[in-house]
Amino acid sequence: MASNELVPSFRQRLRQPRLAEMVAEGLRARILSGELPDGAMLPKQDDLLLEFRVSPPSIREAMRILETEGLITVQRGNVGGAVVHRPQPGKTAYMLAMLLQSRSVNLNDVQTALRHLEPVCVAACASRADRETTILPKLKENIEQSRAHIDDADIYIGLARQFHVELVVGCGNETMSLIIGALETLWSAQVDRLARRPAQHGAFADRNVRLATLKDHEKLYRFIAKGDAAGAERAAREHYSEAAHENEGWRHAFDMSAIINASTLRDG
Numbered sequence: 001m002a003s004n005e006l007v008p009s010f011r012q013r014l015r016q017p018r019l020a021e022m023v024a025e026g027l028r029a030r031i032l033s034g035e036l037p038d039g040a041m042l043p044k045q046d047d048l049l050l051e052f053r054v055s056p057p058s059i060r061e062a063m064r065i066l067e068t069e070g071l072i073t074v075q076r077g078n079v080g081g082a083v084v085h086r087p088q089p090g091k092t093a094y095m096l097a098m099l100l101q102s103r104s105v106n107l108n109d110v111q112t113a114l115r116h117l118e119p120v121c122v123a124a125c126a127s128r129a130d131r132e133t134t135i136l137p138k139l140k141e142n143i144e145q146s147r148a149h150i151d152d153a154d155i156y157i158g159l160a161r162q163f164h165v166e167l168v169v170g171c172g173n174e175t176m177s178l179i180i181g182a183l184e185t186l187w188s189a190q191v192d193r194l195a196r197r198p199a200q201h202g203a204f205a206d207r208n209v210r211l212a213t214l215k216d217h218e219k220l221y222r223f224i225a226k227g228d229a230a231g232a233e234r235a236a237r238e239h240y241s242e243a244a245h246e247n248e249g250w251r252h253a254f255d256m257s258a259i260i261n262a263s264t265l266r267d268g
Contacts, residue, residue: 019054020061026052027062031071031084042072042082089178090265093185097262100186108256110187117180118164119236124171126224126232135170139221142166146214153204160204161188163217167236189264213239 030036043051048059063082066072070091072082100110125135142163149155165188168181204210216239223232 019052019058020065023048023052023054023058023062024065027066028069028071031066031086034086036084038084038086040084042084044081089181090185092178093182093189094262094265096182097186097189097260097265100260101262104259106257106259107187107190110183110190110260111256114164114180114183114187115237115240117183118168118240119233121168121171121173121176121180122220122224122236123229123233124173124176125167126227126229128170128172130172131224131227134172135166136221136225138166138170139163139217139224143214143217143221146217150210150214151207153210156210157191157204160210160213160217161191167220186260186265190260193261193264194258 027036027042036042042048042063045056045059049056052059063072063074066082067074070087071085073085074082125131128134142159146156146159146163149159165181165184168184169177171177171180204213216235219235220232220239223235
């Protein structure tokens with residue numbers, strides 16, 4: 001008799017996680033579709049109990065699943081409830097940074113990846129039929145700002161980095177924009193941490209180097225404006241290739257063997 005009494009309890013323990021996952025999947029789909037917008041409150045627990053017809057422990061476990069995924073924040077106390085958070089690109093960069101840091105990946109490894117991937121985005125920018133109203137205005141504004149701040153190495157470094165971010169974000173392909181964009185965001189955060197100080201400006205402390213990079217950016221802009229995808233990609237690869245050669249003075253003052261630091265993206 002005692003052994004039979006254990007059977008329902010054992011089955012219940014097996015069944016509850018599956019019910020919780022079912023509830024979590026239903027709510028997750030609403031968040032990702034936008035039915036539950038960013039900042040909205042999830043339905044109250046009583047409403048969820050009526051809708052899904054499960055036990056309170058299953059609802060609580062579903063909340064834990066969604067909170068672990070970063071899709072909600074459970075507010076406890078007098079206010080109560082759960083606030084919805086739609087996935088944000090910055091979170092992708094942060095998760096990528098944590099993964100790379102856990103594998104002791106260094107800055108040089110990330111820059112090498114960008115050297116191979118970003119030219120593809122540049123070609124995609126040039127292939128956009130709507131480039132006149134999408135990517136080109138942003139690149140032009142960046143170039144103008146860079147020219148205006150050519151004598152301030154710190155500001156120029158930030159603008160030069162943003163130029164590359166715009167190329168990725170504005171490529172017109174959501175998958176490339178998100179994945180390569182996460183890598184760009186990660187790299188920019190490392191540059192901000194290590195290079196945005198006078199002692200760490202490296203080659204960019206030289207005004208001639210800043211002028212040369214600006215010239216490269218203007219060249220990329222012209223290829224994109226003409227819709228020359230092959231020329232734009234070739235120019236991007238040449239730009240990155242030159243930037244990699246220490247004997248031409250294109251080098252960072254910080255240690256490229258340093259391991260990625262995910263904390264720089266924690267609030268992204």
